Amino acid sequence: MEGVKTKGEDGEAVEPSPYDGIQKNAVLHEAKCFNDKQISARTCSEVLTKIMYLIIQGEEFSPSEISKVFFSVTKLFNSRDVHLRRMVYLSLKNLPADPEEAMMVVNCLAKDMTGKTDLYRANAIRVLAKILHPSMIGSFERFMKQAIIDKDPYVVSAALLAGNHMLKSGADSIKRWSSEVQEALNNPSPMVQLHALLLLFKLKQYDPLAISKLASNLARAPPKGPLAQVLLIRCIASVIRRQPQPDRELLKFLQDLLHDKSFTVMYEAARTICALPNINRTQVISAIGVLQEFLSSPVAAQRFAAVRTLSKVVLRFPIAVAPCSVDLEHLINDSNRNVATIAITTLLRTGVEQNVDRLMKSIAGFMTDTSDEFKIVLIDAIKSLCLKFKHRHKTLLAFLSASLREEGGKEYKRAIMNAILEIIEKIPETKETGLEQFCEFIEDCEFPKLSMKILDLLGTEGPKTKHPGRYIRFIFNRVILETASVRSAAVTALARFGAHVPELTPSIRVLLSRCAADDDDEVRDRAVLFLHLLQGKDLSLAQEFFKSDAPAEPKRLTASLEAFLQSKMEVPFDVKKHLVEVIEEKKKVADEKSDSKANGTKSRGGAVTATKPEARNEMYKELLNKYPYFSTLGKLFKSCAPVELTESETEYVVSCVKHIYKEHVVLQFNVTNNMEDQLLENVTVEIETEDPDWAEEKVIAAESIAFGTTGVCFVCISRPIDDSKRENFASGTITNVLKFLVKDVEDGVAQGVATEDEYTLEDLEVVESDFMQAVTTIRTMDFKKQWDSLSNVQAGKKFSLGLDDLQSAVDAVIDLLGMGACESMNEVAENARSHGVFMVGKFLSSGKVLPVLCKAGFMLDQRHGVTLKIAIRCPDANISKLLTNSVR
Numbered sequence: 001m002e003g004v005k006t007k008g009e010d011g012e013a014v015e016p017s018p019y020d021g022i023q024k025n026a027v028l029h030e031a032k033c034f035n036d037k038q039i040s041a042r043t044c045s046e047v048l049t050k051i052m053y054l055i056i057q058g059e060e061f062s063p064s065e066i067s068k069v070f071f072s073v074t075k076l077f078n079s080r081d082v083h084l085r086r087m088v089y090l091s092l093k094n095l096p097a098d099p100e101e102a103m104m105v106v107n108c109l110a111k112d113m114t115g116k117t118d119l120y121r122a123n124a125i126r127v128l129a130k131i132l133h134p135s136m137i138g139s140f141e142r143f144m145k146q147a148i149i150d151k152d153p154y155v156v157s158a159a160l161l162a163g164n165h166m167l168k169s170g171a172d173s174i175k176r177w178s179s180e181v182q183e184a185l186n187n188p189s190p191m192v193q194l195h196a197l198l199l200l201f202k203l204k205q206y207d208p209l210a211i212s213k214l215a216s217n218l219a220r221a222p223p224k225g226p227l228a229q230v231l232l233i234r235c236i237a238s239v240i241r242r243q244p245q246p247d248r249e250l251l252k253f254l255q256d257l258l259h260d261k262s263f264t265v266m267y268e269a270a271r272t273i274c275a276l277p278n279i280n281r282t283q284v285i286s287a288i289g290v291l292q293e294f295l296s297s298p299v300a301a302q303r304f305a306a307v308r309t310l311s312k313v314v315l316r317f318p319i320a321v322a323p324c325s326v327d328l329e330h331l332i333n334d335s336n337r338n339v340a341t342i343a344i345t346t347l348l349r350t351g352v353e354q355n356v357d358r359l360m361k362s363i364a365g366f367m368t369d370t371s372d373e374f375k376i377v378l379i380d381a382i383k384s385l386c387l388k389f390k391h392r393h394k395t396l397l398a399f400l401s402a403s404l405r406e407e408g409g410k411e412y413k414r415a416i417m418n419a420i421l422e423i424i425e426k427i428p429e430t431k432e433t434g435l436e437q438f439c440e441f442i443e444d445c446e447f448p449k450l451s452m453k454i455l456d457l458l459g460t461e462g463p464k465t466k467h468p469g470r471y472i473r474f475i476f477n478r479v480i481l482e483t484a485s486v487r488s489a490a491v492t493a494l495a496r497f498g499a500h501v502p503e504l505t506p507s508i509r510v511l512l513s514r515c516a517a518d519d520d521d522e523v524r525d526r527a528v529l530f531l532h533l534l535q536g537k538d539l540s541l542a543q544e545f546f547k548s549d550a551p552a553e554p555k556r557l558t559a560s561l562e563a564f565l566q567s568k569m570e571v572p573f574d575v576k577k578h579l580v581e582v583i584e585e586k587k588k589v590a591d592e593k594s595d596s597k598a599n600g601t602k603s604r605g606g607a608v609t610a611t612k613p614e615a616r617n618e619m620y621k622e623l624l625n626k627y628p629y630f631s632t633l634g635k636l637f638k639s640c641a642p643v644e645l646t647e648s649e650t651e652y653v654v655s656c657v658k659h660i661y662k663e664h665v666v667l668q669f670n671v672t673n674n675m676e677d678q679l680l681e682n683v684t685v686e687i688e689t690e691d692p693d694w695a696e697e698k699v700i701a702a703e704s705i706a707f708g709t710t711g712v713c714f715v716c717i718s719r720p721i722d723d724s725k726r727e728n729f730a731s732g733t734i735t736n737v738l739k740f741l742v743k744d745v746e747d748g749v750a751q752g753v754a755t756e757d758e759y760t761l762e763d764l765e766v767v768e769s770d771f772m773q774a775v776t777t778i779r780t781m782d783f784k785k786q787w788d789s790l791s792n793v794q795a796g797k798k799f800s801l802g803l804d805d806l807q808s809a810v811d812a813v814i815d816l817l818g819m820g821a822c823e824s825m826n827e828v829a830e831n832a833r834s835h836g837v838f839m840v841g842k843f844l845s846s847g848k849v850l851p852v853l854c855k856a857g858f859m860l861d862q863r864h865g866v867t868l869k870i871a872i873r874c875p876d877a878n879i880s881k882l883l884t885n886s887v888r
Contacts (some may be wrong), residue, residue, distance in 0.1 A: 022053070028068075028069070030047045041079055048087040051091065052094060074092075089124070103133070105131070121155050126161065129161070132166070137166055141173055148160060149180055149183055156196075157192050160195035164199050174199075182196075190226065194227040196228075211238070215250065216249065227264070229262075236272075237272045244278065258270060267302070267305055270290045271305075274312070274313045275312070281320050288310070288324065292324045295327040295328065303331065310346050311349070325350060345374075345378055348384070349381050360395060376412055376415040379419050380415065401433075401434075410447050410450070413447060435457070451482065451489070456493065459492060459493030459495075468501050472497065478490035484523055498530070498534045499539050499545070499546055505539065571622060630666065633662070635661070637773075638771070639658075642655040643658075645736060654738060660770055663847075665716075665731075671711050673709060674707070677745050679750045680702075693728065694719065694766075695717060695720075696715060696716070697718050700714040707745065732765065733763050735763055736760075736761040737759070737760055740759075741757070742755055768882060768886040769817055769886070772817065775819070775841055778840045780822050791873075797869075804860075804866065805860075806858055806866060809858050810856075813856055814826055817841065836857050839853070840853055840854075845879055850874055850879060852874045852879065852880075853873045854870065
């Protein structure tokens with residue numbers, strides 16, 4: 001229907017797409033025209049456009065449909081129509097065809113790439129880079145090098161972009177193009193200069209010395225294109241950040257660019273200078289002057305860029321930004337609310353006291369039209385100003401209090417609360433005013449967690465004020481009106497008042513007695529407990545109760561107790577010795593990662609409990625020392641994290657801990673009896689190894705396991721050594737069957753004769769990583785020294801991992817090797833296409849502990865997924881090969 005317009009996201013009328021509502025089946029039917037003897041270029045172009053539209057809109061095509069369309073499109077190479085040929089190239093780039101099928105069109109692309117039509121050559125190079133497998137790049141290297149030094153800038157740019165794309169796929173041959181890429185920097189085309197510089201930096205990105213040398217050379221003879229200059233500025237910034245003091249030549253080059261004709265270059269130079277960590281106030285003044293000029297620009301984007309940069313600079317150099325105050329004040333009434341908000345924030349941070357009242361009035365005028373993100377920035381600035389000019393706290397605290405009662409999201413309200421809390425903490429005279437504002441806010445607060453936090457604050461700080469009784473009504477209202485979690489927090493707050501304000505204790509007892517009849521167990525139990533503590537005139541017990549701190553966070557304490565019970569240690573639980581770390585799982589990523597980490601297992605509450613390797617070894621060493629047999633095996637090298645062999649809800653829950661010795665592996669099976677009517681006796685695990693050379697030497701049974709308790713049984717197996725005296729570190733599959741005698745239990749007493757029974761468990765395997773201890777304390781600099789000292793004993797390989805996420809790939813390889821990453825190198829930056837990790841470990845071989853170092857490079861390619869290039873060095877070359885081959 002012509003003339004009909006729809007509204008876009010910004011509310012403006014937009015023309016509807018002519019392809020809205022097209023159906024995939026109808027388009028596929030129209031695609032039969034690709035097979036006509038007389039090809040209609042116009043019809044085919046229109047059908048290709050529809051196919052591209054469906055792909056961009058997320059329409060799913062089956063593999064057979066993709067193959068059919070792909071092969072039909074290849075027939076259009078017979079047409080000489082330029083527009084159609086360009087659509088063919090575009091389609092081949094975007095059709096998600098199978099890699100083997102895509103190789104069928106390589107010959108056609110190679111013909112176009114070596115032809116005389118520059119338009120065809122450039123597009124063919126782009127498509128070829130997208131579909132060509134890295135192993136075949138060498139066949140076309142000569143043609144690519146020729147294209148880089150071609151006269152046509154479009155062809156040169158296409159070849160450079162192709163090199164950049166293939167470099168991401170892990171093609172090492174691209175590194176041999178350096179001389180041609182360097183020559184392309186002299187091309188007069190700004191586009192070619194940009195792409196050449198981009199590829200050159202990518203080729204040298206892992207060589208800081210080469211990057212520094214390149215930056216210095218280009219600073220003397222820089223490219224003329226503005227975009228290439230912007231890229232050069234960023235490269236120079238990376239070099240300067242690694243220096244204790246900025247290089248004078250490089251810094252002067254950046255300062256000279258402040259007077260460039262291009263706004264983009266000027267702004268990038270100013271922004272970079274202001275962001276350098278090793279810059280001083282004198283050196284940053286010239287850059288601030290340029291940004292000040294942009295504040296009065298008629299272009300909104302330029303004003304926004306300048307004021308946003310100044311808002312960051314003012315945190316480091318408030319005095320240097322102060323001369324911009326007049327220009328910033330003019331932006332308070334800017335039509336763009338984001339510009340106005342940042343301008344006010346920057347003015348607040350400059351710390352000019354006489355402007356405070358005027359700015360507060362200006363802020364109140366447009367807070368309702370500003371997003372929560374910018375409001376939070378404003379709140380932080382107001383808090384900082386209040387702490388700086390403490391005698392102005394009434395004006396600023398009144399503004400924060402008014403903002404707390406206005407509409408806004410949870411994060412915005414939390415930011416205001418945290419600001420007021422910090423002001424109360426650092427300016428004692430504001431305490432009562434702040435608490436009163438919280439009391440008013442909690443009446444209408446729709447966020448339970450914020451209400452609980454306020455109640456905790458009232459219970460802690462309220463009794464210390466001059467008039468503590470004024471807060472009781474607000475707190476008790478929460479007991480009547482709120483959810484169970486908030487009611488529980490309110491009961492605790494009331495009890496704090498009763499413990500610390502004796503004149504309020506009788507009335508608090510009355511209120512708590514009403515809470516003791518609550519429907520919720522938590523609320524009722526708290527009320528009963530606090531009533532007991534507040535009985536009588538002596539309140540010292542109640543006061544001591546609220547003063548004492550828990551030895552750890554509840555979640556961590558729970559996880560520690562579970563791990564302690566699982567270890568079956570008979571010594572008393574000691575908080576100082578047996579606490580474990582609790583690592584919260586990340587949202588969404590948690591489901592993609594394995595259920596057990598190298599240093600931990602999953603526990604209740606969606607957390608991973610992880611004891612440090614040294615602490616875990618100590619815990620299990622105490623247990624193993626109770627059995628004289630294990631002392632004959634030598635020194636314990638490592639106790640691995642528990643591996644679950646059953647589901648957590650089954651009648652018998654079993655996990656296994658592998659203890660590694662010089663020539664033996666001890667399997668500790670932790671067995672929990674969940675059957676209330678059964679008593680288990682003589683509990684053992686019968687194992688069967690896939691490799692017959694892994695021999696069972698000793699079995700230690702658990703005498704009895706009652707309902708709800710955990711027993712421990714052991715199986716000791718020896719590792720084989722072949723004729724060449726080389727150790728075997730992989731057991732193959734170990735099948736496990738739980739065997740026991742069972743007695744029926746009635747009224748807590750075992751009855752009758754025990755009968756034999758068994759329960760099949762999950763399979764188990766001993767692998768190379770079990771003999772590896774992770775080392776995470778080594779620095780990158782020390783790693784490089786050790787790496788260079790082991791240059792003659794390296795093993796490496798390169799292959800695809802079959803994963804499409806860099807972080808998952810890094811985690812998987814670290815977990816597979818059992819090594820530790822240096823200096824948080826296991827964390828992948830967001831949107832990264834490549835990542836490198838240095839890993840260190842200690843490996844047990846022939847009774848000796850050998851250092852092992854690993855370099856792993858990960859490259860992400862949309863078509864082939866993550867490619868891993870790994871190199872391992874160890875004093876024993878056989879161990880290097882063994883560990884390299886274990887990554888498969």
